[in-house]
Amino acid sequence: MKIVIIGGGAAGASCAARLRRLDENAQILIIEKTNEISIANCGLPYYVSGVISERENLLVSTPAKFKNWFNIDIKLNTEVIKINRQDKNLELAGGEIITYDKLVLAQGANPVMPNFEGACFDKIFNVRTLKDADRIKDFISKNNPQNAVIIGGGFIGIEMAENLVHAGLTTTLVEAGSRILTQVDEEIAQDAQNTMIKNGINLILSDEVKKFSRNKIILNSGKEIEYDFVITAIGVRPEIKLAKEAGLNTGHGIIVNDFLQTNDENIYAAGDNIEAKDFVSEINTLTPLAGPANRQGRIIADNICGIKSNYKKTQGTSVIKIFDLTIASTGNNEKQLIQKNIPYWKTYIFSNSHAGYYPDASRILFKLLFDDSGKILGAQASGKEGVEKRIDVISSVMRLNGTVQDMIDCELCYAPPYSSAKDAVNILGMNADNILRGFVKPAYFEDLETSYLIDVRPETAFKTNTIPNAINIPITEIRNRLEDFPKDKKVVLFCNTGYTSYCASRILIQHGFNNVYSLMGGIELYKILKQMKQTLIKL
Numbered sequence: 390m391k392i393v394i395i396g397g398g399a400a401g402a403s404c405a406a407r408l409r410r411l412d413e414n415a416q417i418l419i420i421e422k423t424n425e426i427s428i429a430n431c432g433l434p435y436y437v438s439g440v441i442s443e444r445e446n447l448l449v450s451t452p453a454k455f456k457n458w459f460n461i462d463i464k465l466n467t468e469v470i471k472i473n474r475q476d477k478n479l480e481l482a483g484g485e486i487i488t489y490d491k492l493v494l495a496q497g498a499n500p501v502m503p504n505f506e507g508a509c510f511d512k513i514f515n516v517r518t519l520k521d522a523d524r525i526k527d528f529i530s531k532n533n534p535q536n537a538v539i540i541g542g543g544f545i546g547i548e549m550a551e552n553l554v555h556a557g558l559t560t561t562l563v564e565a566g567s568r569i570l571t572q573v574d575e576e577i578a579q580d581a582q583n584t585m586i587k588n589g590i591n592l593i594l595s596d597e598v599k600k601f602s603r604n605k606i607i608l609n610s611g612k613e614i615e616y617d618f619v620i621t622a623i624g625v626r627p628e629i630k631l632a633k634e635a636g637l638n639t640g641h642g643i644i645v646n647d648f649l650q651t652n653d654e655n656i657y658a659a660g661d662n663i664e665a666k667d668f669v670s671e672i673n674t675l676t677p678l679a680g681p682a683n684r685q686g687r688i689i690a691d692n693i694c695g696i697k698s699n700y701k702k703t704q705g706t707s708v709i710k711i712f713d714l715t716i717a718s719t720g721n722n723e724k725q726l727i728q729k730n731i732p733y734w735k736t737y738i739f740s741n742s743h744a745g746y747y748p749d750a751s752r753i754l755f756k757l758l759f760d761d762s763g764k765i766l767g768a769q770a771s772g773k774e775g776v777e778k779r780i781d782v783i784s785s786v787m788r789l790n791g792t793v794q795d796m797i798d799c800e801l802c803y804a805p806p807y808s809s810a811k812d813a814v815n816i817l818g819m820n821a822d823n824i825l826r827g828f829v830k831p832a833y834f835e836d837l838e839t840s841y842l843i844d845v846r847p848e849t850a851f852k853t854n855t856i857p858n859a860i861n862i863p864i865t866e867i868r869n870r871l872e873d874f875p876k877d878k879k880v881v882l883f884c885n886t887g888y889t890s891y892c893a894s895r896i897l898i899q900h901g902f903n904n905v906y907s908l909m910g911g912i913e914l915y916k917i918l919k920q921m922k923q924t925l926i927k928l
Contacts, residue, residue: 391416392693393479393489395469395631397426399679400660401495402450403686409459411694417461418487420479422468422496425519426452431679433522434545437529438552447519472635474653491655491693494632494643495686498625498661498677506600513619516545525620534617535559538606540598542569544709546622547581550590551712553620561591561614563606568594570716572707573769574723576737577716577756579917580771584714625677627662640664642675647699648692649685657692659685668702668787669721669766670729676703706784708777717780720767720787723758733758733766736820736831737910739886740813742774747805754914755779757817763792763825768817775808782814793821820887828898829891832881832906834918840881840906843874845893856883856915864893871900883908883915 392408394401397419405417419426427450435441455461471480472492479487500515514525528534537553539546542564553560562569562585569585569592570578585592596608606614627642637651638644642664649657660682664673681703691698708717726733735758741750753772759765768783770776786795796818803810811819823829832840842859844851851861862870864884874880874897882890882897882905890907897905908915 390490392491394419394493396495397421398497399682400686402427403683404690405461407687407690419463420467421465424465428519433516434548434552436522437525438555494658495660496628498627501623508601515621536615536617538616538619541622549620563593565597573718577769577771581711584711588712649689657689666702668704676705715776716771717777718769719784743807744805744809755817759821779813793818830906832908841878843882845882845890846884867896880905884911886911886913
């Protein structure tokens with residue numbers, strides 16, 4: 390059997406290696422348009438800055454290794470220009486015809502590169518390949534630039550901004566949207582924005598590039614930014630031209646079934662160029678992430694070799710480092726749930742990275758989204774330590790169709806340097822369970838303007854800082870001051886992070902108050918949200 394794979398990235402390379410491990414006699418050929426195969430694309434920003442010093446460290450594998458270890462042939466710098474499905478062959482740019490029994494489309498996606506007015510393209514770069522990173526490093530080395538501008542506030546844009554700061558450049562990031570990191574919700578993204586600003590990045594939101602002069606970028610707002618070079622990180626566009634011209638079903642990406650087959654049973658597709666079902670909504674979506682691409686390549690190899698294997702939807706689990714901050718998420722965010730008309734509850738907690746009594750514990754903000762049945766729809770977190778391991782646990786519970794009760798039941802490692810006896814995952818599940826059981830009524834930032842606000846912390850804390858228009862009734866006085874709580878208004882209780890107000894609301898609910906709510910995340914979350922609004926106004 391002859392298998393041809395177009396594309397030597399994560400999906401294509403993993404498919405090829407798995408094929409050989411399953412079938413020693415198969416004839417396997419990878420055709421790659423560039424001069425690179427199986428590189429660690431996610432490490433490119435760190436290579437540009439020198440954090441990763443050795444270029445070879447980004448070479449996950451090489452053509453020589455594929456040949457020597459796996460007896461896999463590779464054609465680099467070779468473009469496929471046509472798929473002839475009826476004859477089961479490919480036409481290459483040079484006129485050569487390649488036949489196949491099974492074909493795998495794994496070309497990934499290409500960077501979006503707008504045709505900016507006045508742009509000097511010898512000073513504008515993107516970061517998709519190792520060659521791209523080499524060009525940026527070479528430019529920096531030869532030209533000693535001082536001012537760099539990043540266009541785009543996604544993963545690559547943010548990582549490039551951080552690494553250019555590490556390299557000593559004055560760095561500006563321009564994002565057309567009202568915030569960076571659309572994978573998470575605003576309150577989580579605010580931590581990232583604060584961290585970037587604190588570390589010297591000039592962050593410009595809700596503005597776009599209008600045109601370029603030789604040394605300045607002019608934005609739609611009229612603001613001008615000096616630059617020595619620019620890196621665009623606006624996003625990627627799936628490579629579907631070949632598939633579309635061959636009559637395969639496409640939408641935004643190539644349409645595949647659960648076995649990653651196209652509408653041609655002899656042609657499979659995987660990676661950034663396919664639409665896969667979203668784990669929460671089951672709606673086809675594009676998710677350009679390395680983890681899913683690698684798994685998809687393996688699944689295709691299994692199916693080609695007669696091992697029935699199906700792809701079980703994409704959760705979109707991701708993590709990003711921003712200086713000393715880590716932000717991670719899984720599943721859908723609040724905006725996505727609203728767009729898809731999926732009903733949900735939400736809750737927030739603040740938790741220490743490890744036991745509070747052990748030195749150097751740091752704060753983590755968690756957000757959990759779930760439905761009436763307790764099904765987990767998504768989770769996000771922001772902090773300095775232990776963030777991604779908690780999101781990984783929640784992602785695993787989701788993958789196994791677990792609920793918030795399963796988060797409570799998780800038996801996780803505990804020792805003071807690492808966690809608490811009740812881990813943040815457990816507490817987040819308990820918090821959600823309390824909401825579903827009606828033990829607490831949740832209130833949020835958007836409820837404050839129309840509610841009667843009561844700060845249940847001690848008077849000394851209330852006098853130090855509180856939410857405007859709130860009165861103070863400490864939790865220790867509630868049982869003796871029940872008459873001070875109105876029953877004809879929505880009463881929102883709050884404290885620092887939400888635990889004290891939860892306890893206070895339990896007292897009142899058991900005394901017959903049905904109009905009492907607890908502010909999820911408390912004053913700490915309120916401050917983040919207020920800071921977010923102020924930052925946007927300032928920017």
